[in-house]
Amino acid sequence: MSGAAIPLACPGNWPYLKRMAQPISTHQGMMAARPQGRVASMIVWSAATLGALAVLGAAALWFHYGTAVFFEMIAAGISACF
Numbered sequence: 001m002s003g004a005a006i007p008l009a010c011p012g013n014w015p016y017l018k019r020m021a022q023p024i025s026t027h028q029g030m031m032a033a034r035p036q037g038r039v040a041s042m043i044v045w046s047a048a049t050l051g052a053l054a055v056l057g058a059a060a061l062w063f064h065y066g067t068a069v070f071f072e073m074i075a076a077g078i079s080a081c082f
Contacts, residue, residue: 062070 061073065073
């Protein structure tokens with residue numbers, strides 16, 4: 001390259017350049033980025049199901065092993081993490 005400026009469009013094609021330089025509406029961009037109601041609902045239901053399964057699992061361990069062993073298992077798990 002010789003270092004000279006290379007025009008991106010022909011100088012006589014101003015209507016093309018003017019049409020291409022219009023601003024993009026931000027309202028349409030914000031509406032497109034918003035998740036659909038079905039997807040958001042599915043995420044919420046999935047999180048609620050996982051939370052319910054965790055509570056049911058904890059209750060099952062509580063009934064199977066008793067309170068003393070249950071709390072010892074929780075304490076051992078927490079101490080293993082830290």
